[in-house]
Amino acid sequence: MEVGEHELIDLIRKAVGGPSGATLVGIGDDAAVYEPTGELALLTCDAFVEDVHFRRSFAAFGLIGAKFVISNVSDIAAMGGFPTHAVVSLGVPGDMSAADVERLYAGMLDAARRYGVEIVGGDIVASRSGLLASVAMVGTVSRERVVTRAGAVVGDVVLTTGRFGGSEAGLKSLTEGLKNTGLVRAAMRRHLEPVARIAEAQALIDVATPHAMIDVSDGLASEVRHLADESGVGMRIHRDRIPVAPEAVEVGRILGIDPLELALGSGEEFELLVTIPASEAERTIEHVSAVTGTAVTCIGEVTERLERCIMVDPRGDEEPLPRVGYEHLAAPRN
Amino acid sequence: MEVGEHELIDLIRKAVGGPSGATLVGIGDDAAVYEPTGELALLTCDAFVEDVHFRRSFAAFGLIGAKFVISNVSDIAAMGGFPTHAVVSLGVPGDMSAADVERLYAGMLDAARRYGVEIVGGDIVASRSGLLASVAMVGTVSRERVVTRAGAVVGDVVLTTGRFGGSEAGLKSLTEGLKNTGLVRAAMRRHLEPVARIAEAQALIDVATPHAMIDVSDGLASEVRHLADESGVGMRIHRDRIPVAPEAVEVGRILGIDPLELALGSGEEFELLVTIPASEAERTIEHVSAVTGTAVTCIGEVTERLERCIMVDPRGDEEPLPRVGYEHLAAPRN
Numbered sequence: 034m035e036v037g038e039h040e041l042i043d044l045i046r047k048a049v050g051g052p053s054g055a056t057l058v059g060i061g062d063d064a065a066v067y068e069p070t071g072e073l074a075l076l077t078c079d080a081f082v083e084d085v086h087f088r089r090s091f092a093a094f095g096l097i098g099a100k101f102v103i104s105n106v107s108d109i110a111a112m113g114g115f116p117t118h119a120v121v122s123l124g125v126p127g128d129m130s131a132a133d134v135e136r137l138y139a140g141m142l143d144a145a146r147r148y149g150v151e152i153v154g155g156d157i158v159a160s161r162s163g164l165l166a167s168v169a170m171v172g173t174v175s176r177e178r179v180v181t182r183a184g185a186v187v188g189d190v191v192l193t194t195g196r197f198g199g200s201e202a203g204l205k206s207l208t209e210g211l212k213n214t215g216l217v218r219a220a221m222r223r224h225l226e227p228v229a230r231i232a233e234a235q236a237l238i239d240v241a242t243p244h245a246m247i248d249v250s251d252g253l254a255s256e257v258r259h260l261a262d263e264s265g266v267g268m269r270i271h272r273d274r275i276p277v278a279p280e281a282v283e284v285g286r287i288l289g290i291d292p293l294e295l296a297l298g299s300g301e302e303f304e305l306l307v308t309i310p311a312s313e314a315e316r317t318i319e320h321v322s323a324v325t326g327t328a329v330t331c332i333g334e335v336t337e338r339l340e341r342c343i344m345v346d347p348r349g350d351e352e353p354l355p356r357v358g359y360e361h362l363a364a365p366r367n
Numbered sequence: 368m369e370v371g372e373h374e375l376i377d378l379i380r381k382a383v384g385g386p387s388g389a390t391l392v393g394i395g396d397d398a399a400v401y402e403p404t405g406e407l408a409l410l411t412c413d414a415f416v417e418d419v420h421f422r423r424s425f426a427a428f429g430l431i432g433a434k435f436v437i438s439n440v441s442d443i444a445a446m447g448g449f450p451t452h453a454v455v456s457l458g459v460p461g462d463m464s465a466a467d468v469e470r471l472y473a474g475m476l477d478a479a480r481r482y483g484v485e486i487v488g489g490d491i492v493a494s495r496s497g498l499l500a501s502v503a504m505v506g507t508v509s510r511e512r513v514v515t516r517a518g519a520v521v522g523d524v525v526l527t528t529g530r531f532g533g534s535e536a537g538l539k540s541l542t543e544g545l546k547n548t549g550l551v552r553a554a555m556r557r558h559l560e561p562v563a564r565i566a567e568a569q570a571l572i573d574v575a576t577p578h579a580m581i582d583v584s585d586g587l588a589s590e591v592r593h594l595a596d597e598s599g600v601g602m603r604i605h606r607d608r609i610p611v612a613p614e615a616v617e618v619g620r621i622l623g624i625d626p627l628e629l630a631l632g633s634g635e636e637f638e639l640l641v642t643i644p645a646s647e648a649e650r651t652i653e654h655v656s657a658v659t660g661t662a663v664t665c666i667g668e669v670t671e672r673l674e675r676c677i678m679v680d681p682r683g684d685e686e687p688l689p690r691v692g693y694e695h696l697a698a699p700r701n
Contacts, residue, residue, distance in 0.1 A: 057407065061597065062516050063445040063582055064411035064506065069403035073391065077398035078503055080456035080490040108397040122414035122456070122501035156414040162496035167456035169412055169503030172398065181396050248397060263395065 036131045041157060044131060048138045049152055056118070056151055065153030067118055071173030075116075077108040078170070083126075083163030091207045092225045094133050097164075098140030099226070100301075104250065105170035106148045106229035107303040111248035112181070113238050114174030115231065116148055121155035124165030141168075148231060178238050180307070185245035185264035189308035189335040192317065194233045194327050197253050198281025198292055199223035201299030206284050217287070220280035227303045232325045234305055240320040246307040252358025254297040256306050257333075258342050264308075267340035270333040270354055273347045298357035308335050370465045375491060378465055382472045383486055390452070390485055399487035401452055405507030409450075411442040412504070417460075417497030425541045426559045428467050431498075432474030433560070434635075438584065439504035440482045440563035441637040445582035446515070447572050448508030449565065450482055455489035458499030475502075482565060512572050514641070519579035519598035523642035523669040526651065528567045528661050531587050532615025532626055533557035535633030540618050551621070554614035561637045566659045568639055574654040580641040586692025588631040590640050591667075592676050598642075601674035604667035604688060607681050632691035642669050 036044075045060065052059030058066040079101070081087060087097050102119065109116040121141065125134060134157075145152050150170065203224025211217045230248070237243055245264050249256045253275070261268045277296045285292035309317055311334070318329045342354040370378070379394065386393030392400035413435070415421060421431050436453065443450040455475065459468060472486075479486050484504065537558025545551045564582070571577055579598050583590045587609070595602045611630045619626035643651055645668070652663045676688040 057513070058446075058515055063442040063580075064409040064448070064504075066407050066409055066446065066508065066513055066515075068406070069408045072402070073400050074403045074408070074505070075398040075400055076452055076454055076503075076505060077488055078454040078456050078490055078501070080458060080492045080499075080501065082458055082492055082494060082499075085493055085495070111397040112392075112400065114398070118410055120410055120412040120503055122412050122503075124414060124416055124499065154411055156412055156501070158414045158416055159419055160416060160496075161419070165414075165416075165458065165499055167412070167414065167490070167501035167503075169410075169454055169456075169501075170398075171408070171410060171505060174400065179391070179400055181392055181400075183396070246397075 038157060041131055041134060044135055045138055048135060049142060052153065053151065056153055059153045060155070065118065065120065067153065069173070070117065072176045073174050073179060075109050075112050075114045075172035075174055076169070077105055078167055079104045080167040082165055094136035095140030096225050098137040099144035101166050101168045102141050102144035102150065103227055103229050103303065105168050106150065106231065107248040107250065109170060109172040110229050110231045110234045111246050111305060112174055113178040113234055113246070114172040116150045116170050116172040118153050119145060119150050119168055119170045121152060122167040123155065123157045124160030125157060126160045126163050129164060148229060180238065180243045180246040182245055182247050182260055182263035185260055185266050185308040185335045187266060187335055187337055188311060189244055190311045190314045190331050191268055191270065191333040191335060192307050192309060192329055192331050193276065193304055194230050194329055195302065195304040196276040196278035196328065197302055197304065198295035198299045199278035200227065200301045201295045202278065202281040202284035205288060209288060211287060216280050216283035220284050223280055224301065227301060229303055230305045233321055233327050236321040236324040237307060237317060241309040241313040241317040244308045246305055249302040249304045249306055250300055252298045252300050253306065254354050254356070255358030257354060260306060260308065261342050266338050267336040268333055268342045269336050269340065270344050272344050274330060274332045276328065276330045294357065297355055300358065372491060375465055375468060378469055379472055382469060383476060386487065387485065390487055393485070393487045394489070399452065399454065401487065403507070404451065406510045407508050407513060409443050409446050409448045409506035409508055410503070411439055412501055413438045414501040416499055428470035429474030430559050432471040433478035435500050435502045436475050436478035436484065437561055437563050437637065439502050440484065440565065441582040441584065443504060443506040444563050444565045444568045445580050445639060446508055447512040447568055447580070448506040450484045450504050450506040452487050453479060453484050453502055453504040455486060456501040457489065457491045458494030459491060460494045460497050463498060482563060514572065514577045514580040516579055516581050516594055516597035519594055519600050519642040519669045521600055521669050521671055522645060523578055524645045524648045524665050525602055525604065525667040525669060526641050526643060526648070526663055526665050527610065527638055528564050528663055529636065529638040530610040530612035530662065531636055531638065532629035532633045533612035534561065534635045535629045536612065536615040536618035539622060543622060545621060550614050550617035554618050557614055558635065561635060563637055564639045567655055567661050570655040570658040571641060571651060575643040575647040575651040578642045580639055583636040583638045583640055584634055586632045586634050587640065588688050588690070589692030591688060594640060594642065595676050600672050601670040602667055602676045603670050603674065604678050606678050608664060608666045610662065610664045628691065631689055634692065
């Protein structure tokens with residue numbers, strides 16, 4: 034780093050600009066000050082470690098920064114809320130320039146603006162081992178629209194937005210150095226430029242009574258287990274209904290990996306997994322697709338806890354839902 | 368780490384306990400949900416890197432964790448507010464055990480309870496290079512009690528709480544391996560077990576009209592410059608009025624360092640630096656000391672911007688305020 038802390042903070046303040054709207058004090062004071070809007074507040078954070086969660090060789094700093102923000106927006110979406118403000122802790126290694134930090138911020142700011150988030154503060158320290166980041170985000174939600182992980186009820190159906198496996202397919206394509214064309218390119222973009230499902234969550238809550246919701250950041254199978262565990266229920270997932278992304282099919286073909294395995298284990302999909310009353314399924318799928326353009330699929334049902342999480346094939350044969358997905362304290366995998 | 372991510376999160380959830388009071392959803396969901404109290408919200412974060420901001424050889428994990436929290440509480444205090452909720456991002460290295468993480472959390476929870484903060488979520492990832500942490504904290508403040516860094520007015524007096532140099536004296540004592548007795552011991556404790564000045568800030572606002580306030584985390588001289596820069600004023604600091612901690616005098620004597628240099632450069636003091644109208648000085652010093660037991664000292668005056676930040680000695684000789692203090696992107700110093 035060729036500039037000092039205060040010069041760098043000045044660069045960041047210039048990039049971020051002054052506080053706007055309901056924000057009274059933004060970057061540059063001991064804490065940001067804003068008017069809380071809405072009935073209830075949401076608070077979440079996500080941490081990112083270079084070469085564990087991202088690689089500079091795979092993406093420019095702008096995309097890396099955008100993903101830091103979108104990962105948090107996705108958490109807010111899955112609670113039924115809207116994100117409003119964020120603070121960013123950065124650990125900057127010696128081999129990053131001030132221009133690199135500006136690029137990182139440009140990406141964060143671009144993503145933040147896209148989702149109506151204001152970056153209002155942070156901390157910047159020296160890192161001895163690659164770029165480190167933690168983004169904390171606050172949001173707002175109406176009391177009657179909060180959806181936790183803990184409300185799934187026996188008899189609910191299990192829906193997902195979007196298609197699965199694309200992000201992991203993209204990561205594997207980048208790791209294996211596949212040629213960046215066609216569906217491989219689409220997979221890479223899916224991994225590097227994810228979207229958060231704010232609009233889809235809102236459309237779901239508009240039309241249905243979501244009992245439990247989570248965003249898929251650790252893999253579909255893993256999140257099914259999370260929802261089931263937190264709700265104290267079982268879940269029955271139909272193997273042939275899992276919406277596998279065409280990117281996963283193509284990359285699976287090239288690399289000799291079962292696309293379904295990609296779909297079940299792929300982290301950072303940022304799709305929503307939600308349970309709603311069975312009676313609401315049809316109109317929900319129709320409404321959310323119509324309003325947002327995002328496919329919604331019914332992949333299973335909520336069952337008694339004793340039945341655990343199982344996967345059933347079209348012939349009715351059952352097996353435990355595979356234990357695949359991202360384990361954050363395991364050895365880094367990418 | 369001998370346990371997986373979910374086992375560790377379960378341990379943390381048990382340590383933290385269920386949500387209380389105005390918190391509807393705590394640890395274990397996509398985001399925490401709480402009722403915002405008060406007119407305005409505060410948001411801040413601080414990042415900590417092992418061997419840059421703390422050392423395991425200097426303090427047990429409990430004290431390390433407590434300091435993560437107190438550092439943020441201090442930022443909230445300096446805005447005139449009360450902290451309410453926090454989220455914690457941890458990067459856990461392979462050589463930390465689950466019991467170590469529990470000890471870290473015990474310290475964070477202890478400090479959080481002391482200041483009325485609830486830890487409501489977080490993220491935990493693998494680190495390849497020592498313990499990493501970022502704590503983000505929200506708080507609440509009444510509109511008429513917000514104090515920023517930017518309001519100092521020519522003619523104000525400059526006050527501080529407490530005494531300076533103790534934290535740096537403690538750090539140097541630890542680094543140099545001084546014998547842990549008497550004032551050296553007090554200095555070490557000052558460095559490892561700081562307090563945040565919530566009560567002092569409130570007492571100040573009760574009795575006076577603070578125009579600008581900051582907490583001293585980067586060193587007194589550095590924070591004087593911050594307040595002056597943000598307010599667009601100069602400051603005249605009287606060398607002989609700077610309250611030097613007896614710990615700094617003693618450690619300075621042992622190590623052959625000017626105690627005043629320690630007092631001006633010592634980071635992580637977490638004392639308040641504040642400007643108020645001169646007419647309020649006397650009653651403010653009296654009231655805050657009486658209510659909190661913490662000494663308050665008038666160390667200087669706010670001047671025109673053109674006069675910059677200067678230090679004046681008892682004979683009236685002036686020099687620029689020394690440029691000492693903690694520079695977060697410089698080479699690690701401890």
